[in-house]
Structure formats: structure tokens, C-alpha cells
Amino acid sequence: MAFPAGTPTVTLVGTIPSAVAGTPFKGKLVCKPSAYLVDAGRNAVYPGGGSVTFDSNGSFSVVLLPCDAAGVEPVGWRWYLDLQPSGGTRVAFYANITGTGTVHFDDLAPVPAPGGGPSSGSAVTSVNGETGAVVLSAADVGADVAGAASATVAAHAAASDPHGDRAAAAAALAAHEADTTLVHGIADTAVLETQSGAQAKADTAGVAAISAAASDATAKVAAHSAASDPHGDRVAAASALAAHEADTTAVHGIADTSALETSTGAAAKVTAHKDALDPHGDRAWADGKFATQAALSTVDGYVNNALTRVTAIEQGTAWLSGLQVAGNAVVSAGDLTVSDTSKGYRFRRGGSALDFEATGADMILSNWSGTGFNGTQHAYLRLSADAQNVQVAGKIEFVDALYGATKHTLDPSTGVAALGAKNGLTSIRLCGRRASAGSPTTGAWAAGDAVQDSAGTWWLCTADGTPGTWTSPPATPTAHASTHVSGGTDPITVAQSQVTGLTAALAALLPLTGGTMTGTLTNNVASGTTPAFGGGVSGDTFDRWRVLANGTLELGPGNAARDTNLRRSAANELTTDDALIVSLMFRHLGTTAGFYGATAVTKPSVTGSRGGNAALASLLTALATLGLITDSTTA
Structure with a gap:
């Protein structure tokens, strides 16, 4: 729409x-x-x-x-x-x-x-002891500072040996190399001979044998020298070395050498460990113990939403789906309005009075016979929305104080208005006007009923009955002004003493010459253009001044019609249709001005350089805007 x-x-x-x-x-x-x-x-x-x-x-x-x-x-x-x-x-x-x-x-x-907002209330006033726009930190909710976990993981990944694995392997290898006892079941590896050492010793022994045996041992020594392994030492050493290389248990004190890692393998595993998202489960454990950044963002959104809603309640802009109050409810420095899109009512305390107002529909004042808006509804008063009209249903009783004795009654069910009870008198029961002359002749009537007939005569019922007993006051002759004039049937004669007394009384109230009047002099006339007051000089043919009922002041010479005026033309505005001459000083205290019919504007500023034509053009524009000149210049 x-x-x-x-x-x-x-x-x-x-x-x-x-x-x-x-x-x-x-x-x-x-x-x-x-x-x-x-x-x-x-x-x-x-x-x-x-x-x-x-x-x-x-x-x-x-x-x-x-x-x-x-x-x-x-x-x-x-x-x-x-x-x-x-x-x-x-x-x-x-x-x-x-x-x-x-x-x-x-x-x-x-x-x-x-x-x-409201001057008092029970809304949230602080969070963690802080007021105003509150920002929650990680410490406020028991969490690590944002970025702490990422920094720890980055430091772990950058470390050369975060778990000490490389140092432990290097130390184990160094100890293995330095060990000379109980190596692969050999009591003392220092006594083992290398192949070249054994060969040198064998050669030395051969030379000695040759030298000792001389000629008869030459053949044996030559054969011994030519043999590849005359004593089986080489075979034994090769076998021992092969067994040593194949052994994987209890080597240099290491229970299982197959579990040792090579440098390349260790580097690969460290790299895989570094690249893993959560190698030790720290993040999963932290996520289970502390709120994540995403969760804190969600909580922050909830808190901001709650603060926004609390602010709206404090400032009176919140729309609540319903409200129940157990106890007293106070609306301070505001109005109470109950409405939907088409109608409503409110208790308004603004202005000089307290107002109970309705809008969009007729206002009905009613009361229920039950205790929970149930039973029989009695509607007493209707205030029309489309016209200034009031309807009252049921009998109306007027009393000195609530629940006191009734003084007047208006009863639409019987059509009787019982009025008057001064000094203990019985009320007159006004019952209406007959369409014909005379007292009622039908129907039941009670003593005190008053009826006017079509001729204007009042009838009073003095005894109950059908139609009851009636009486009326004697007729009073009507006096006509024409009978009191001179030559009439009943002329009025005023004595000179009466006239003199009237003149003295008027002079006391309004002196004919001099004197002082106090209070307000009011003269109500038929229209706004009708003169209310005027005056002049004795002998003038025209009033020299007149004040019309609409406030217009007219002035003239006295020997001719008034030719000057001063009047109210609009709110906060005086206008004259004639010339205005100021002999002493004219001071304008307003913020706008206009001349020769120009629209009033604020005081213009003249801009531009005085060394060129810009200032002159600005001045001409300003004067033309005020209406002081007509700018017919050319560029």
C-alpha cells in the first residue's frame, strides 16, 4: 500500500x-x-x-x-x-x-x-565488572590468547630436534663405536686381528721358520707361504665378521639394532611429524577443554545480540511478543499505549492534563460481572471515533460522593429525568412533552411527574394513578414592550430624579472628562472589519484613528478619509500598505532581509580578489540578491 x-x-x-x-x-x-x-x-x-x-x-x-x-x-x-x-x-x-x-x-x-531511556530499571549493567561497550578477552572466558596455539605449533615445527630423538640416536651410535668389551659376544675386541695384521704376522713367522729350519724346511715354508690360509685364520675372521654383521641383538649394548633409524629415515619421520596437523593430539585435547576461536566468535555474536536487545528494552524501542507483570508496574516519564495496526488506546501524561485516548475505533467503557473478564458485560459509555458524540447506556445517578444518596437520576428505561434536591426538597421528575394540550389521560403516572403539553403549559402529577391526578400553575399574562411606550396602554414614565441618578452612576463608572479607568475594556463587534475603537479632535469630520476588530490600525488627517494603516498580515508579521519613514535610527535585528520585493535572504558574503573583477562580480550578485540593485552588467 x-x-x-x-x-x-x-x-x-x-x-x-x-x-x-x-x-x-x-x-x-x-x-x-x-x-x-x-x-x-x-x-x-x-x-x-x-x-x-x-x-x-x-x-x-x-x-x-x-x-x-x-x-x-x-x-x-x-x-x-x-x-x-x-x-x-x-x-x-x-x-x-x-x-x-x-x-x-x-x-x-x-x-x-x-x-x-527510562530513569530506572533492572536491566544488565555490567559484564565481568565492565560497563558500556564490553569486549570479552580470552582470559575472561578461560581460553588461550588468540594465536597462542598456532605460535606453539610453528615453534615445534621449526625446532631441529623437538623430541630429542636425533640427539639420542647420535649418542647411542657414538657409544657403540667406542665400546670394546662384550661386543657381539667377544670379551675383548682389542685382541682381534685384522686380515692385514694377521698376514704380516704370518709372513714374519714364515721368515723365522725358514731361518730356523734352513734347507730342510724350505719346501714346507714355501708351501706355507704359498697357502692362502695355512692356519684357517682368514676363514675364522671372515666367519666372525659375517656373524657380527648379521647380528641384530645385544650389539654394543643395544637390544635390537633393527629398531635404529637411519639419518634419512629419521629426517623423513621428523618432517612427517612437523607437517602433521595434530601429531600429539594437543589441538584435539585443547578443543575439548577450551572454546575455539569460531565458538568464541559465535558467543560474541550472542552477547552482542543480547546487549542490543537489552539496549532496545532500556530505550523503549523493543517490541515484545507479550508481557506479564506480577506486582506493580510503573511507566516513568512516558505514555502507556496499547495498539495494533488499526486501533488502540493510550494513557498520555504529556501536556497540562492527563488524557485517556483512543484511536481507530469507538471507545466503549464497560464492566464485567465476573472476576476474569467473564459473566455479563455491562457497557455504559460509547465515545464515537467518527464524530464528537457520546452515548450513555443505563441509568445515571448523581451523588455527593460515591455510594452516597442519589440527588439526580437520568433513567432511559423509564424516560424520566429526576432533578433537584436542594434543602431536602423532592426531585422534579421530568417526563417529556405531550403532542396535544392538557394533562395526560392514559398510562400510569407517579406523584412528582412533570409534563409539558403542546401549548407550553406545565402539568404536575400530585397523586399516583392511571392517569393520576394533575394540576398546572395559573396562566401569567405576557407583557409586550409596545404597551409601555408613550401612548401605549401602560406607558412608563421616568422622573427627572431618576435620570439624574443614572447620570451620576454612569459618571462614577466612566468619567466624562479626566479620571482613570482600571481593568480591561472590551468591545465585541459583528466582524473583523468593524471599528472597535476610534477618536479624533473636536470638529473633525473623520476619525483621526480607528482600531478595527481584527487589530488593523487606520490613521488619517481628520478632515479626510483615513489613508494609512498598520496590520497583522501573518504570524509574527506586521504590514503597512503605505510609506514608512524613520527619522532617527533603523536597526534590523533579524537574520534575513530583502528590498524592492525581493525574497528575504541571509546576509550574503562578498568573495573574490579585490585586485580583479571577481570581487566586483560577487558584490553585484550580493546587492542584486538583497534587491538593492538590478544587475544589468555584462561580463
Whole structure:
């Protein structure tokens, strides 16, 4: 539905993209006026606001009533805007949206709530001992500072030997190399001979044998020398070395050498350990003990949402789906309004009185016979919404004090108005007017009933009955002014002493010459253009001055018609249709001025360089704007 014809509007537009890749947000913008708005000139009321949903591009456009719309009351209201992007940060604030045309959401600046919030209440006042806009830190919720886990993992990955594995392997190998006892079952490896050493010793022994045996041992020594392993030492050493190389248990004190890692393998495992997401389960353990950054962001959103809602309750802009109060309820420095989109009522304390008002429908004042708005409903009073009209149902009793004795009664069921009870007198029961002359002749009547017949004669019932006993006062002759004039049947004669006394009485109230009058002199005449007061000089043919009922002051020479005037032409404005000459001083204290019919403007500023023509052009423009000159110059 469009606004009523002639209503000023402003279009609020905005685009809500994500800061990452510009992905458009989904969501809505909720717009609520800060007050119940009434546009009496266009017969419109605005009891609430509404919302607009973001389109597929994350944009919205909504037509609103501007805060400075002429004729819309109360003055000073503001828009309460609640931006609700799905998955984004919710933002809510008051904004002063004025003018017409298009306004961008990003150009709006938050303004204070109109009228302030309630003077007292039981809303949340602090979080963790802090007030105002509270920001929760990791310590406030028992969590590590953001980035601490990432820094620890990065340091672990950059360490050359985070678990000491490389140092332990190097130490074990060094000990193995240095060990000479109980190596692979050999009591003392120092006594073992190398193949070259054994060969050298064998050669030495052969030389000695040859030298000792001389000629007879030559053949044996030659054979011994030529033999590859005359004593089996080489075979034994080779076998022992092969057994040593194949042994994987109890080698140099290492229980299982197959479990040792090569340098390449150790580097690969360290690299895999470094690249693992959670090699020790620290992150999984921390996630189970502390809130994650994503969880804290969600909690922060919940807290901000709660603070926004609490602020709305404190500032009186929250719309509650229902309210139940057990005990006293106080509305401080505000009005209590109960309404929907079509009708409502309110208790208003603004202004000089206390008002109970309704809108949109007739107001009915009623009372139920039951204790929970049940039983029989008795409707007593109807205040019409479409006209200044009041209807009262049922008998009305007028008493000195509530539950006291009845003084007057209006009873629509019997058609009787019982009035008058002064000094203990019985009320007169006014029963209506007959369509014919004479007292009633039918129906049941009670003593005290009063009836007027068609001739204007009043009849009083003096005894109950059908039709009862009636009486009327004797007729009173009507006096006519024509009978009292001179020559009439009953002329009035005024004695000279009476006239003299009247003159003295009037002179005492209004002196004919001199004297002083006190109080207000009021003269009510037929129309605004009728003279109310005037005066002049003795012998003048015209009043030299007159004040008309509409306040216009007319002035003249006395020997001719008045030719000068001063009158009120508009609110806070005096106008004369004639010349005005100031002999002493004329001082203008206003902020705008205009001459020769020019529209009044504020004091102009002359700009430009005095060394060129810019200043002259600015001066000519300023003087022409004031109406002091007509600028017919050329460039």
C-alpha cells in the first residue's frame, strides 16, 4: 500500500557484501520509528515499522517517511535501524533520515535515542565488572590468547630436534663405536686381528721358520707361504665378521639394532611429524577443554545480540511478543499505549492534563460481572471515533460522593429525568412533552411527574394513578414592550430624579472628562472589519484613528478619509500598505532581509580578489540578491 497522497518520502538503499571475496550477505534490515506517528493533515497514523530482505546481490531499497516530514507528530522522532546479515555482525542504531530523494545506508551516522531511556530499571549493567561497550578477552572466558596455539605449533615445527630423538640416536651410535668389551659376544675386541695384521704376522713367522729350519724346511715354508690360509685364520675372521654383521641383538649394548633409524629415515619421520596437523593430539585435547576461536566468535555474536536487545528494552524501542507483570508496574516519564495496526488506546501524561485516548475505533467503557473478564458485560459509555458524540447506556445517578444518596437520576428505561434536591426538597421528575394540550389521560403516572403539553403549559402529577391526578400553575399574562411606550396602554414614565441618578452612576463608572479607568475594556463587534475603537479632535469630520476588530490600525488627517494603516498580515508579521519613514535610527535585528520585493535572504558574503573583477562580480550578485540593485552588467 502506498503512502497517502502528498506524503513526503525518502528512499534508503544499501549493499551488504562480505569483506572476503565480496560475497553478498543474506538477511534483512528492520526499520522502526521511535514513536507512534500521527499525520493529521493526511489522515494517517504510523504505529510501527517493518523490514526489507536483501536481494541476491546483497542489496536492499526501501521507501521511508523522513524524520522531518511536515505535519507528522511528534517532532524529533528518529528511525531505529537493525541490520541483521545472516552469519555477519548485527548492527543497530538510531538515525535521523531527512529530506527526499535517495539516502545510502553507509552515509548514516548514529544519533542519540530521542528522549533518552527510562530513569530506572533492572536491566544488565555490567559484564565481568565492565560497563558500556564490553569486549570479552580470552582470559575472561578461560581460553588461550588468540594465536597462542598456532605460535606453539610453528615453534615445534621449526625446532631441529623437538623430541630429542636425533640427539639420542647420535649418542647411542657414538657409544657403540667406542665400546670394546662384550661386543657381539667377544670379551675383548682389542685382541682381534685384522686380515692385514694377521698376514704380516704370518709372513714374519714364515721368515723365522725358514731361518730356523734352513734347507730342510724350505719346501714346507714355501708351501706355507704359498697357502692362502695355512692356519684357517682368514676363514675364522671372515666367519666372525659375517656373524657380527648379521647380528641384530645385544650389539654394543643395544637390544635390537633393527629398531635404529637411519639419518634419512629419521629426517623423513621428523618432517612427517612437523607437517602433521595434530601429531600429539594437543589441538584435539585443547578443543575439548577450551572454546575455539569460531565458538568464541559465535558467543560474541550472542552477547552482542543480547546487549542490543537489552539496549532496545532500556530505550523503549523493543517490541515484545507479550508481557506479564506480577506486582506493580510503573511507566516513568512516558505514555502507556496499547495498539495494533488499526486501533488502540493510550494513557498520555504529556501536556497540562492527563488524557485517556483512543484511536481507530469507538471507545466503549464497560464492566464485567465476573472476576476474569467473564459473566455479563455491562457497557455504559460509547465515545464515537467518527464524530464528537457520546452515548450513555443505563441509568445515571448523581451523588455527593460515591455510594452516597442519589440527588439526580437520568433513567432511559423509564424516560424520566429526576432533578433537584436542594434543602431536602423532592426531585422534579421530568417526563417529556405531550403532542396535544392538557394533562395526560392514559398510562400510569407517579406523584412528582412533570409534563409539558403542546401549548407550553406545565402539568404536575400530585397523586399516583392511571392517569393520576394533575394540576398546572395559573396562566401569567405576557407583557409586550409596545404597551409601555408613550401612548401605549401602560406607558412608563421616568422622573427627572431618576435620570439624574443614572447620570451620576454612569459618571462614577466612566468619567466624562479626566479620571482613570482600571481593568480591561472590551468591545465585541459583528466582524473583523468593524471599528472597535476610534477618536479624533473636536470638529473633525473623520476619525483621526480607528482600531478595527481584527487589530488593523487606520490613521488619517481628520478632515479626510483615513489613508494609512498598520496590520497583522501573518504570524509574527506586521504590514503597512503605505510609506514608512524613520527619522532617527533603523536597526534590523533579524537574520534575513530583502528590498524592492525581493525574497528575504541571509546576509550574503562578498568573495573574490579585490585586485580583479571577481570581487566586483560577487558584490553585484550580493546587492542584486538583497534587491538593492538590478544587475544589468555584462561580463
